[in-house]
Amino acid sequence: MPPLTALSVLQTTFGYPAFRGHQGDIIQNIIDGHDALVLMPTGAGKSLCYQIPAIVRRGVGVVVSPLIALMQDQVDALNELGVKAAFLNSTQDYETAQDVERQLRAGALDLLYVAPERLLMPRTLDLLQSLDIALFAIDEAHCVSQWGHDFRPEYIKLSVLHEQFPSVPRVALTATADPQTRAEIALRLQLTEAREFVSSFDRPNIRYTIVEKNNGRAQLLNYLKAEHAGDAGIVYCLSRKKVEETADFLSKNGIPALPYHAGLDISVRAANQARFLREDNLVMTATIAFGMGIDKPNVRFVAHLDLPKSIEGYYQETGRAGRDGAPANAWMAYGLQDVVQQRRMIAESEAGDDFKRVQYAKLDAMIGLCETITCRRVQLLHYFDQSSEPCGNCDTCLHPPKAVDGTEQVQKLLSTVYRVKQRFATGHIIDVLRGIDTERVQQFHHAELSTFGIGADASEAEWRAVIRQTIAQNLLTVDFESFSSLQLTELARPVLKGEQKVKLRIYEKPVKTKRTANHSSANVQDANLSDIEKAIFAALRSWRFETARAHNVPAYVIFHDATLREIAIEKPTHLNELRGLSGVGEKKLDNYGAEIIEVVAEFI
Known part of the structure; x- marks a missing residue:
């Protein structure tokens, strides 16, 4: 059997023909045993940057992630691809955790997902010392920054990986880091010698719109009915009370919505998150407790009813829309009370003066983005030290303010x-x-x-x-x-x-425009399909729904919409014609190929 290469794993396991952007260089850098600091926007394929090296290199790749609630779905998605993956976290009983440890000692796993708290336990570190470790991947690495929008104190202690495993390559990854946060990640994780890979922060498929708030919920309702009927999306609110009231308001007005915040019972949070991941037309109203690491590709909009604390937070949250590359919207209602409220929160916090100064500066940058009369994308990217031309796809470009x-x-x-x-x-x-x-x-x-x-x-x-x-x-x-x-x-x-x-x-009253395919919708790319292709696509989605329900996984774990569209266009009649389509790896070809051919055959 020929030795595994990064490209062969990409093609046969993950079903993609070629690497995108910096992916190939990052992966080879890690395979060669070097450290890396990776900044790559949501939806650009960060996970492949550690998953493929973990498969190619000897030993198990250890992924440090704060996303306990999502580890099961991440592992399920890898298992569907034929990748041997498992996780260790506090949701498991003793027997299950023992079984994972037995698999680790037997060398039977390619990837292990572990929460930072679990990793830092002496027992876990002792276990890892006894294993062949292929790499350590520190996901959501911006959590290490005390100045950032999502600080997790346990992340600071992850420098122990450099101290106890000096010969194991480490890769820190994030979608959100301004220059200050980037430097802090490198310093605190002892990655100052690591090679940095900084991809473009631009998400050209996302349209940014910020409106003057006069009745936020009513404005949101009108916007969703006009632009996103039947779409999956996320609505962010600042308080738990507002989250629940907004979910109730939307539901009573015909838009299925669920609440998510840290004050809900953990079983309710888990159930609501599972429904959101598995159903196509749900809206999740949430505090920032929800969203990091959400892999749902067809989130068509992210809305804010309250002003985020920083551009990093805004970028991270809006980046959960349009992971599939199809058009998506980032919409926010913003008013004077938002400014006053955020400034009060900083002023009344118990933080030191230095921290408050940084938070005021971040808030001022966020307010500047809201008040700009120039292209929002240019200003957003400038914050991350990236230059851009006016995009022609934000509200200030489409309807230039006076x-x-x-x-x-x-x-x-x-x-x-x-x-x-x-x-x-x-x-x-x-x-x-x-x-x-x-x-x-x-x-x-x-x-x-x-x-x-x-x-x-x-x-x-x-x-x-x-x-x-x-x-x-x-x-x-x-x-x-x-x-x-x-x-x-x-x-x-x-x-x-x-x-x-x-x-x-x-500020003028916004002009109502007719909904177009350019404004995203659940069927945003279907206009380019013929009638028979639309019928095949719909049938494939129905098949995927039933298959995902039988496997108890989100539908996108089986196949993304983009893959189903490509199948509908290509209309394969033999398994070999499926091979090579984007997202169809060998394991999925074996598992689902015959069923897909059967679905397509009904229309040919």
């Missing part, structure tokens, strides 16, 4: 804040500007101010947009120790003196 000289409006706002002695919050400031004689205005005699009513020509919503942008430009800040009062910053002085101009974005 920017005007807002100096006079901002001066009116800043003057009013100054004249009320910087002691009042947004609502009261707007009442004074618009000349609304409330009881509170009367109480403090603010109708006598020279700025009372000078903004009566603008609505409350317009003034909220001005305030939000003024805060985003750091001309105003919010004092949370003084009832969220608005206060001037040093940068406000030259604006008040007329020495500096201020540009403001004009």
Whole structure:
């Protein structure tokens, strides 16, 4: 039998004809015994970068992953391909864990998935010392960064792998890391000598849209009914209460939705996650507790009803859409309260001043992305030190916003804040500007101010947009120790003196557009299929659903939609005609080839 090569494993086991991007170089680097730090966007094939070397090299590849809830599905997917994989985590009983350890000692496994907490136990480390280890893969490596959006303290201790297994190659992988996080990963995991592979962060199939929030849930409902009827998607909310209320709201309005957050019973979380992975038309409303490592390829949208804390978090979460490469949407409703709420959370946290400064900077970058009048993709990629041309596929490219000289409006706002002695919050400031004689205005005699009513020509919503942008430009800040009062910053002085101009974005009501195939849907690529190909594709999906249910795995573990479409187009009548189609490896050909030919034959 000829020796295994990376390319032969890719083709015969995984069913792909060629490597994409840096995959081939990364895999060969690890096969040759060298360390690597890999930054690759979601859906670009990170897993292959450690799975193939683990199969080619002698011994077992140990994958360190925080995703206990998903390990079963990951192992099931590998077993479907004929790869000998197992996991060790706290969900297993004693007998099951003992059986996995026996397989390890017998050299019967290609890959072992293990949570960092389990790996760091002395018993586990002793077990690994007795084995041939092909490699260590540290997945979701951004979790090591204390400055990042998903810090896991146990990840810092993973430097033990370098100390106890110095001759075993290690690869750290993540889809999300700005330069600061990247440097911290290398330092804390002792990978400063590792070769870095940085792929493009661009996900060109994702359309980014950020709308001004006026009634977030209603806006979301209208958007989903117009653009994503029957699609699978994820809706992120900041609080557990909002998660449950949003799931209930969507369900009552005809969109099947389930909640997911850390406060739910673990059995409920597991059941909801399993349903989402296995069913095609469910929406998961969730906190950020949900999503990392979700392999579901046909998530057609990710929506945010609250502002993420950072661009890294936003990129990670939106990256769960469109893993299959088909068009997908990232939609967010954003308003003044989001800015105030996120700043309050940082201000009231018990973190040190250095940490708070970093978090404020990350939040400012996120707000800048929301308020930009230029291409969102350009700004998003710039954050990760990557240049780009305007994409033509985000809301600011498709419907360019207007920017005007807002100096006079901002001066009116800043003057009013100054004249009320910087002691009042947004609502009261707007009442004074618009000349609304409330009881509170009367109480403090603010109708006598020279700025009372000078903004009566603008609505409350317009003034909220001005305030939000003024805060985003750091001309105003919010004092949370003084009832969220608005206060001037040093940068406000030259604006008040007329020495500096201020540009403001004009927010207009979005234009309703007809749904098109360019806006993603469950059948987004079907327009290119003939009638008979659509019929074959539908029949293959039905066959896949029944097969997945019989195997108790998500449908995409059997085959992705992209593979079924290719089969529908090629219409194979013999097994050899299936061989070589993307996603059809030898094991799947043996297991399912005859059934697929039978399904296709009904239409020919």
